[in-house]
Amino acid sequence: MRTTDQASAPSPSVLSGAHYLAxxxxxxxxxxxxxxxxPDGPTAQELQSSFSWRVTRPIRAVRARERVALLKQRRLRFPPQPRTRSxxxxxxxxxxxxxxxxxxxxxxxxxxxxxxxxxxxxxxxxxxxxxxxxxxxxxxxxxxxxxxxxFPDQQMLFGLAxxxxxxxxxxxxxxxxxxxxxxxxxxxxxxxTLRLVTDVPVVFTDQTAKFGFNSGIQRVTRQTVSRWAGREEFQLAALTDDGAGLRTLSLEEQGRVLDWQGDDDRDRDRDDRAEPDESDAELVVPWQTTFFIPEVPVGRGTDALAALTRFSRNRTVAIGYDTIPVSSGHLVHRGLSGLFVSYLSTIKYIDEIVAISNSTASEFVGFSEALATQGLPGFDVTTVHLPIEHIPADDGEPPVEPSLPVVLSVGSNEPRKNQLAVIFASEILWREGLEFSLVLLGGRGDKLYTDIPDAVAALRDQGRQIELRRDVDEHALAAAYRRARFSVFISLQEGYGLPIAESLAVGTPALATSYGSTAEIAAGGGCVTADPRDDRSVADGMRALLTDDALLDRLKAEIESRDDSTWEAYSDSLWSIVSPAGARS
Incomplete structure (x- = not known):
């Protein structure tokens, strides 16, 4: 809604009498x-650029000559083409x-x-x-x-104007x-067909609705929006498959957002994965309301969203997670930085960013201030810290105590998570004679980044107690934290540092990065910090947590005395910003 070229004129009080179209x-x-x-087939451009079109050219030429010959002989019969009313x-x-x-x-x-x-x-x-x-x-x-x-993009709208x-x-x-x-x-x-939404916030839940995985952004979205259901009124929306608009969600998609029961979409990476059926969906068009973006839209659809944030008469609010793909592009998947630029092009017209940490807020404040060079006013930045709340465990027998102390490192498979440093520090301690088991756990991340599984395989061949597990559910994650003597999360850069919060949520001390958002969490107690760029610092921190029982007891006591927020309080804070009352204030 922030724009300098959006005119506003009073509507006519009576019909103009215009009759331009017959x-x-x-x-x-x-x-x-x-x-x-x-409407249900490919466009002419798509058809002509297809492989089938090219390889059948000789056959089509022969058939064309045959039809011309039949036409000259008046023997060509055109089958009736009933024009259905549909x-x-x-x-x-x-x-x-x-x-x-x-x-x-x-x-x-x-x-x-x-x-x-x-x-x-x-x-x-x-x-x-x-x-x-x-x-x-x-x-x-x-x-x-x-x-x-x-939904038009900016170029279409300017061209028409x-x-x-x-x-x-x-x-x-x-x-x-x-x-x-x-x-x-x-x-x-x-x-x-179209549903104009004017009286309740529209909530953008695209990836969260379409896919079953539950990484950091999807977890925040689900934990927040699901708590609004039943007590607040809002409209969920996802991108159409072509990215040319917002649409309503199917019942299955609503369930993934509001009542997630685990990853139900294990084949999401298959090339033959069926697209969702949108035949019964309506376009969702927000108008003079709040458009809330708890996800990070990138790539397809961002051109249309940028026009929405720039030109529509909506108040636009987004959760700000981080700007890592551009501020530390060498640490993320090679294609993500380019995609992330499309996200920045969308949010530069936004009204407010709600950052998840003070460190993240600093990043977005810097981006907002830089927009002055483009003649743009920038956006407001507020901070609502993510909560640290108890993670549910399986009901039943408590987990069996491990024979060796367990060191747990949770993080997706990417260089930024710095798990190679954890593995190297572990090898140093194993060589010193310390006995423990290292468990690496998290999402699949970048498939082309194989350093972690390669290192794990090499160390296992040497008899080291090291294990790599991927794609575990919430209960298995909680159980892994509880079995661990301590966890290690020494990421090079984070918007928040969810694994630190998860570890503290079950009462397990953590070794955390000594700067940025993870240091903000560690300051509340229960953590030892280390410089993730210094292997000796990481090894020293792990050694202390493995050998000093008094230190471990002190950290556990600090965890018990922490005064942290809850998901309930977090969702309430966001609703106070997103709700119609928040828009008026």
Missing amino acids: SPQVDAWIAGLHSAGE DGDRARVALEQRVRAVAPALLPSVGTAELAALPLERLLSELVQQVQSSGAKAELWLLVIAVSGC RDMVGVTGASAAQRILNHSAVWTIRYHAQLR
Whole structure:
């Protein structure tokens, strides 16, 4: 919503009498959508760029010559092509539904009954007149969604706005139809319907809804939003498969967000994985409400989200996790830095970032201040620290005490987590004669980064007590923390440091990074800190925790006396920012 080029003009108190479009024009526009490409088939560009199209060219040439010969002999028979009512008529019904859904927002001074009495062509004419008279890109953004069935990106919106300069009436209406048709055809959007959301926050839960994994960002999203369910009103939304809009969630997707029961999507990386069925989904269009982004959208769909944050009349709020993919790009997957830039291009127009730590807040404040060089006002940054709360354990028999002390290192498979330093420090201590078992546990991370499994395999061949486990559920994670004498999380850079919080949540002391967000957590007690860039510092910290029982007892006492937040308090704090009352304040 922060923008310097978003005009705002009062809506007309009565209908203008504009009548720029006739029924044949709208019918011809709809017919053009179907002649350009069937709604359920590939576009012409997609078809012609396919492998099948190229390899069948000789066959198509032969068949074409055969058809020409038959035509000259008057022997070619064209099979009847029944025109089902479901093509053009259904597209017209969908178009009318979308237009009537946005009409009260664009013509707020016109009564509901009066709007309902207008035929589609007259209503479209009135909406074009309103958008032209106001000059507001926010209203143009909303009208384009209604006509095209897609969320425009910034370039499309600017292109259309420039094309309408100096033209009025029927010419302006036709240009809106023409520009919208490009997007409707490209994304097969003619049958989409629209839900305009004006009275409750819209919550962006794309990856959390579509996939079952539960890494840090998804865990924060689920723990927060699930606590709002049943007591607050909000609208969940995910990106359409083509990234050209926001849509409602299926019941299965809602369950993944609000009632997660574990990873139900183990085959998500398969090339033949079926896309979600969106046939019953509606477009979700926030208008003059709060659009909340608890995830980190990257790549497909961010162009449309950037236009939403820049031009729509919504208050936009996001959780800020970190800027590591750009501030420490050498530490993340080689493709993530490029994708993350699309996220920054989205949030630079946002109203408020809610950082998860003071360190993260500093990163986003720096980015916000840098936006002045682009003539942008930047955004507000507040901090709501993530909680440290008890992790549930399995009911039943307590875990069997291990024969050797267990050192646990939790983190995904990527260089930034610095688990190679943990492995090296462990080898130093094994050579000194200390006996313990090292367990490395976490997500799969970068598949091309094999240093960790390679090192584990090499040390196991030498008889070292080391184990690598991936993709464990919440109960197994809690049990692993409880079995450990202490945990080690010496990441080179973090937005928060969830494994430290998890370890403390079950009463297990931790060895943590001596700077940044993890140091913020460690300052509350229960931790020893080390410089993750200094192997000797890491080994010294692990040695002390392995050999000094008095130190361990003191750290456990510190954990008991910590005064930490809870997920309930965290979700309440976020709702106070996201809710309509928070928007008014």
